Amino acid sequence: MSTSQKALVLQQKQGDFTVATIPIPGPPGKDELLVKVKAVALNPADWLIQRTGLLVEKYPAVLGFDISGEVVKVGEDEFASKFKEGDRVAFAAIVQSEYSGFQQHALAHADTTCIIPQNISYDEASTLPVVLSTAYVGLYAEHPRGLGLKPFTAPGGTGAYAGQAILIIGGSSSVGHSVIQLAKLSGFSHIITTASLKHTEYLKSFGATHVLNRNLPLDAFLAALMEIEGLPKLEYAYDAIGELESSFRYALEAVVPSSSSIVVTVNPRLEHGTLELKGRRVSGFTSEKNSEGNAGLIMDLFGALPGLLEKGLVKGHRFEVLPRGLAGIPDGLARLERKEISGLKLVAHPDETA
Template identity: 35%
Template sequence: MTNPQNKAAWLTGPKEKPLKVSDAPFPTPDIGEILIKNAAVAINPIDCKIQELGIFLQEYPNILGGDIAGVVEDVGEGVTRFKKGQRVISFSAAFQTGKPEMAAFQYYACGLETLTAPVPDGLPFENAVVLPLATSTAASALYMSDHLALPLPTVSPPQSGFKKQTILIWGGASSVGSSAIQLAKASGLHVLTTASTRNAAYARNLGADVVLDYAAADVEAAVAAAIKNAADKEGAPFVGAIDAISSPDTLETIARIVAKAGLPPSTKVATTHPPPESLKGSAVMTWVLALNLGLPKYADIAEAIWGRFVPEALAAGVLQAKPDPQVVGHGLESIQKGFDVLQQGVSAKKIVVTL
């Protein structure tokens, strides 16, 4: 039987624009892999930065993309969770493995069984595809021993008999922030987050207990007060923070909040971009690399998130596929447009292209 034709949106060289749509090898799933016929892909800031700055990639041409949603076309040796025809989402392991056939921006891609979850029939692919990279990043920040090392999430978090803790999630309306709020609540945490006044209701709907306006003149004092109040009145001491934005400004703001709240320099802050050296000593800031979730060292976390929580929570309607997709086009030719739209800025949305 002849394989269908595969095409990809290729990055042909460092800083090259636009992406070039042309033929690509038809992937064959290896041991522990599944082959997915992509129905929708999402675009993330890291994709734009790789193209703009010419970073991370060693070989060209290459294929980008971390978020995959589609239908299982085939399964490799040893795969037991999935079968042909099943609807799935998958977090691409292309960077971790160095295999372009695992990148999202093509018609057919291979995914690791351990980083893939089934999608309920009632959830459209363009909605489901907002989750993989954001969920993996948030989970890495929350649960890896290198970062906050918190209790793993469950569909029905414990209501008693555990020590409640407070977390700050800066940027609650971002894609990583949206996933982090939901995972943190599923781990039984008291969640403080920041968002614009326009997105405050959105963050509360995801489960945030306290939402503070990041643009307010007194935001640092307000967050510090909320941290102290959670410890004093809620009995939920502060366990650390995730900065889902991680610009120099937001990281410096969090460092000042740590000081204003009277927290020790050992306070943990998980960042989505490398923290500047100038902040060393103000808190323990660690850069989250979601691609590490596919390593054997973190197999227990991957299993807890992708093997149990995501499938169960999606099926139960507990995990919301947020932020909502902003579909900018159909076909691989629209992916470069997606890059351009994302770089213009979006709020409480994720850029998606259907295939």
């Protein structure tokens, strides 16, 4: 096995991405795997880190957080021993170059890595790890870190919210798409989301019961919400967009003013647990594995995920494969930054890099 590989490297803070030859990371530690990256999905965090310099302290740096690939080396602890060379796996990277996906090999923590069933492609699998983790933490982490719902993975959790309603702002986003699927597993009878109406049938196929036009003014949106037949008291809202002056405001205004009403947003700038706005409890959160309380939740999710994928209870996002391997990623990130992408994930194949 070669000791070097191709990688897309951010040479300096707020610098440019360049394709370079760097050492293959490793060897894997006791609780780690070394994975040959087959597909990596792009996220807004990738261009935000490049533009702002947030989160990354050491340069040159490799980004890319949604990864699928083939195990090539295995560590020695109880989690790593569940895997073997040749296994098809998916995992979410941490913000550290050795674990990131814009390269041909990456390290993975075995306890938050899952086997990909044979009915799922590498491309589809790469669309899931980060967004599904974000959806899961936001729904099931105890308040003030999330909505505090009973996880569907817990005894009695599947279908536990029958007869109740949840609002998901941004259903066609990657996170929103995942929240819809998990809300269905939790049994919500009314799963209401906002999106471009061209995505209506697609989102309903994953569990949404009602799709409202994302472009409605706030008053019209609230009126449309009230017109939903048989709508139970709305006490849960998940803002999958994270724009505090728009998407979060819609979520906040939609839930009933009650001490039992909770709104979460993917924008961590809203410090969790410190606000009660208009009688509703609100929180912002991060799904980073190392954040307080997240590791156990994400381990539970990844433990259940192979079975969910095999049974079709959770599905990946629609995707578009970028040309030119790693070299095609900067153009894809520019499209994300310009908000040209709706209802799909951009995916790259590092081994197709010239």
